[in-house]
Amino acid sequence: MSAIPLQSPLRSVRQLASENPGLLFVLLYFAFQVVFLTIISNGAGVDDAEQLAYVGALQWGYGGSQPPLYTWINSVAGDVFGIRMSTVFLVKFGMLASLFVSVYGGARLLGMRKAVAAAGMVGVFLLPQIAWESQRTLTHSVGATTGCAWAFLAFAWHMKSRSSLSAALLGLGIAAGLLGKFNAGFFLVGLILAGLSVPAYRAVLLSSKSILTLAAFFAAVTPTGLWALSHMDNLLARSHKFQINEGGQFIVSRLHGEWKLFLNGVLFSGVALVFFAVAWWRSRAQQITPKAGLTDGETFLGRVLLFALAAVFVGVLVSGAAEVKDRWLQPVLFLSPLYLAMLLGRYIASDVPLKRFAIVGALCGLAVIPILAVNILYAYEGGAPSIGQLDYGKLYAATRADGHYVTVVSDGPQLPGNLRLYDQSLSPIHWEMPNAAARIRFPALFVWFGEAPNPVVQGLMQGAGxxxxxxxxxxxxxxxxxxxxxxxxxxxxVIPAR
Structure with a gap:
């Protein structure tokens, strides 16, 4: 029996580069970001500090109106790799890499050509809220969009496989989106409605195997749902940012919300739309009228975006939300570059526009690297340098010199989270944590910004006795x-043991 030749790692990389250069670019890009940003970073910003404060605490829910998926992943990674900035970056960029790969994999499973799938994947770098904001500061929005990308991939696989396993994974994928952030629900509604609107997919979704989809979904979300119902104050802690019925104006607030949805929807995909329009115009001589109609996959893709946006529209209309921020549209519109790539691939005879679309996306991604580095090191935020650049080592040394403590308590996660980088055994507490005062163990360090007394910290002291x-x-x-x-x-x- 002849031996089976083993490919060397270098040969495997070369094969991946030749067959799927877009995938290789994405994987190398985010791997580089993990290493590079770990080297240049000093401490965590507000969102990452919040994650550091929760690492190691696997709970069904956390404070701050946010679902737990992103924090769960950080907690597991922290237990495996330790509580450090490299772990924070590994989680964020690992999830972003899986988002891009899921877009590619889902497109291929839906029957789209490799060139279309690759352009749609790399084209995600043309969405500033993902290419820039997600790398710079966001956490839960990354979890929501990544969860939706997993749901998209799971849906595409289930439509092709139609197995019990793929049905269960579709339920878990939908749950992942919802557990990433609640606004992912708009995309997930669009995903299901779009699937039901395509006859071939509707037959799969209405088959008996969908019982497994529902079972997996409810098994994954029910514990967190029950937790949320018993912690409504934490669930609604940031609901003010939606400006629901602002100023008591029933109609005006809704009109303003719908206007913000339209405006930020256009701005969200604006860069991608501009480069799509340029590619379309430059290739007008090669435009064709396809003989065949849209495939099921192409129809489904367009309807996902349409139904997801319609769900947001209805949500604003019903709730009276006067504010719709562009970052909230991440899980709704992350597939827009793939849709634009699909149009280029369908109505233009040559693949050159697709290659240009992908190259521009890659260049935008590469441009983020030095700009983000400068932002982390030197940018001002609110009239002061980035909060992540404070000398937290000096604070840790000074507080430790004053006495032993096992808990760090503050009015926000910034100080407790960053102090934990110097001592992983510390238990961080801040006011948004459910039952925060009851969690305090002495000896405890109470710390806050400014020299004046902090009423929130004082309230936590009193709550702890x-x-x-x-x-x-x-x-x-x-x-x-x-x-x-x-x-x-x-x-x-530092307050000693009591």
């Missing part, structure tokens, strides 16, 4: 790593 406000509060001035002339005041007190 500290009836007499401490008088030995200390103050420290922290500098910024790349702006040593800029400083920020921090107050703290």
């Amino acid at each position: 500290v009836t007499n406000p401490p008088t030995d509060i200390k103050h420290i001035t922290l500098g910024y790593k790349y702006y040593p002339d800029q400083t920020k005041a921090v107050s703290y007190v």
Whole structure:
């Protein structure tokens, strides 16, 4: 029996590069970002600090109106790789890489050509909210969009496989989107409605195997749903940002919300639309009228976007939300570059426009690398340098010199999360955590920005049984790593075991 030749890793990479250059680019891109940003970063920003504060605590829900998927993944990664910035970046960019790959895989499973799938995948870099904001600061929005991409991939696989396994995975994929962030529900509604609107897919969705889809979905979301019902204050903690019925204006608030949906929808996909229009115009001499109609996959793709946007429209109309931010549309419109690529591939005879669309997307992604590095190191936010550049090491050394503590308590996650980078055994507590005061264990460090008393921190002290406000509060001035002339005041007190 002849031996089966094994491909060398280098040969495997060469094969991947020749057959799927877009996939190789995406994987290398995000791997580089993990290493590069770990090297240049000093500490965590607000969103990442919140994740550091929760790492290691696997719960059915957390504070701040956010579902738990992203935090679950961070917690597991923290247990495996340790609580450090490299882990934070590994989770974020690993999820973003899986988002891009899921777009490609879903497109291929729906029957689209490799050139269309690759252009649609790399074209996601033409969406600034994903290419820029998701890399710069966002967390739960990354989880929501990635979860929706998993659901898209699972749907496409189920339509092709039609097996019990694929049916169950579709339920888990839909659950992942909803557990990523609640606004993913609009895309998931669009996904199901679009599937039901295509006869071939409707037959699959209405088959007996869909019982497994429903079972997997409810098994995944029910514990968190029950947790949310019992913690409504935490669930609705940030509902004010929707500006529902702002100023008591029933009609005006809805009109304003629909206008923001239209405006931010156009802005969200604006860069992709511009380069699509350029490619379409430059290739007008090669435009064709296809002999065959749209395939089921192509029809489904267009209807997903249409029904998802319609779901948002109805949601704004019913709720009276006057604010629809562009980042909230991430899980709704992340497939728009794939749809544009599908149009180029269908109505233009040559693949040149698709290649140009992909190349521009790749160039936009590459441009983000140096710009993001400069932003992390030198950008100002609210009139001050980035909060992640504070000298948290100095704060940790000063507080440890004042005494032993096992818990770090503050009015926000910024300080507890970053102090945990220096001692993974610390238990961070901040006011958005459910039952925050009951979680405090002494000895405890109470710390906050500014020199004036902090009423939120004082409330947490009282809730933990500290009836007499401490008088030995200390103050420290922290500098910024790349702006040593800029400083920020921090107050703290260590309260011993009781």
